Amino acid sequence: MSVRILALVGSLRAGSHNRQLAEAAVKVAPEGADVQLFEGLADIPFYNEDIDIEGSVPAPAARLREAAATADALLFFTPEYNGTIPAVLKNAIDWLSRPYGAAAIIDKPVAVVGTAFGQYGGVWAHDETRKAVGIAGGKVLEDIKLSIPGSVTRFAETHPADDTEVAAQLTEVVARLHGHGSEQAAA
Template sequence: MSVRILALVGSLRAGSHNRQLAEAAVKLAPEGAEVELYEGLAEIPFYNEDIDVEGSVPEAAARLRAAAQAADAFLLFSPEYNGTIPAVLKNAIDWLSRPYGAGAFGGKPVAVVGTAYGQYGGVWAQDETRKAVGIAGGKVLEDVKLSIPGSVTRFAETHPADDAEVAAQLTEVIARVHGHAGETVAA
């Protein structure tokens, strides 16, 4: 049985270290798991109930919801912007939380990881992301964490996939998400 893990990245920058971390996750996925890096968060309009009307949901939001519905689990990559979650990631969570009571997270396992320039690796943003996705209906894996500090210097000349310590930690995160998702799918 293959487990599909949808990766959402909270940074739109092409050279984002969080995007590179997500790319590494795609490469490091164990047998039986597929990590899909979602493209298109920049095209999704800010959540507004006035435009979230059945039959006329914006195409970009509908694509995100379809990808999320097809996923067995989620891996969210969050940088830290001004001490909190980036707007693009929060917006995705808002769209996936609806329709109320039947959102795409629907009790599926969710892990939040990331890297940031600061000495704590973005833990505030990751904590805020866990809070938001839990309220949105996801089964937050509170014990599956990875916060990598000093991203600007650590990944200045090395892709996260080529950093042995990071690759090992990320592989463990993916394996744990895969395990939780397998339990959920089998239930």
């Protein structure tokens, strides 16, 4: 049985190191794990209950909800912007938290990882993301963490997939999330 893991990247920049980290996750996924990188977070309007009306939800938000609904687990890749979560990722979480009581993220296993320029690798943003996802109804896997510091220098000339230490750590993250996703898929 294939386990679908939806990857959401909190940076919109084409050369984002977090995007590269997500691309690496696709490459290192164990057999049976299908990591799918969601495209289109930039197209999703800011969450507003006035436009979140059944039957007329904006198409980009509906695609996000559908992708999450069909996933067995979610993997968030987030940089740290001014000490916290990027707005685009928070907006995605807001859309995924609705409709209340029947949201696409409810009880889905979720892991949060990422890289940032600072010496702590974005841990504040990772913690904020875990908090928001947990409140939204996701099953946050607190024991699965990966915060890679010094992204600007570490990945200046090396893609994360080619960094053996990062590739090994990311392989472990995806494998563990795959295990939780397998349980979700079987339920």
